[in-house]
Amino acid sequence: ARLVVLVSGSGTNLQALLDAIGDDPAAYGAQVVAVGADRDGIAGLERAERAGLPTFVCRVKDYGTREEWDAALAGATAAYEPDLVVSAGFMKIVGKEFLARFGGRCVNTHPALLPSFPGAHGVRDALAYGAKVTGCTVHFVDDGVDTGPIIAQGVVEIRDEDDEAALHERIKEVERRLLVDVVGRLARNGFHIEGRKVVIQ
Numbered sequence: 012a013r014l015v016v017l018v019s020g021s022g023t024n025l026q027a028l029l030d031a032i033g034d035d036p037a038a039y040g041a042q043v044v045a046v047g048a049d050r051d052g053i054a055g056l057e058r059a060e061r062a063g064l065p066t067f068v069c070r071v072k073d074y075g076t077r078e079e080w081d082a083a084l085a086g087a088t089a090a091y092e093p094d095l096v097v098s099a100g101f102m103k104i105v106g107k108e109f110l111a112r113f114g115g116r117c118v119n120t121h122p123a124l125l126p127s128f129p130g131a132h133g134v135r136d137a138l139a140y141g142a143k144v145t146g147c148t149v150h151f152v153d154d155g156v157d158t159g160p161i162i163a164q165g166v167v168e169i170r171d172e173d174d175e176a177a178l179h180e181r182i183k184e185v186e187r188r189l190l191v192d193v194v195g196r197l198a199r200n201g202f203h204i205e206g207r208k209v210v211i212q
């Protein structure tokens with residue numbers, strides 16, 4: 012399967028996929044064909060360049076309207092003919108055009124146990140709430156914010172001494188393994204979505 016990975020930051024989830032694929036994409040069942048971002052100058056793009064991958068950047072401020080940005084992101088992604096799009100720390104909400112093309116084959120990873128703590132500060136919100144466990148969720152992207160059908164989740168304990176950074180790092184250790192496992196299974200086995208249920212063959 013051809014993967015386009017979308018990033019906005021350090022790209023450690025992207026790196027985990029690249030490391031898992033290594034030099035044997037056939038064994039993993041997928042290869043990353045391009046990496047897209049919503050901003051320049053991030054480590055995620057450097058990781059892609061180091062891996063010799065094509066990259067593209069679609070910045071919201073370069074477009075007159077959000078819809079134009081969404082259409083540009085969809086077009087730039089479609090140019091690489093992905094079978095699956097992986098939003099790995101991509102911090103923008105995609106819109107109608109993007110979902111028209113990739114809905115049902117775009118997965119996102121979120122650092123909390125959805126439906127708890129959706130949005131851009133899931134780690135901070137769980138900590139502030141006083142939750143005792145949190146974790147990460149890999150789900151299909153739909154037209155909501157972190158509301159699509161859940162594929163897999165991993166649980167991470169919250170410790171008394173945790174601050175946001177320490178907790179997020181511990182979540183990311185689980186998240187990277189979960190994402191690599193899920194993307195590989197989706198790619199190798201095929202899948203279908205029945206309402207809120209994801210069936211991986």
Ligand code: GRF
Nearest residue numbers: 020021022023024100120122
């Ligand atoms: C991940 O925890 C992702 O769930 C969240 O931001 C983090 C991105 O990490 N949205 P990285 O860019 O993959 O290192």
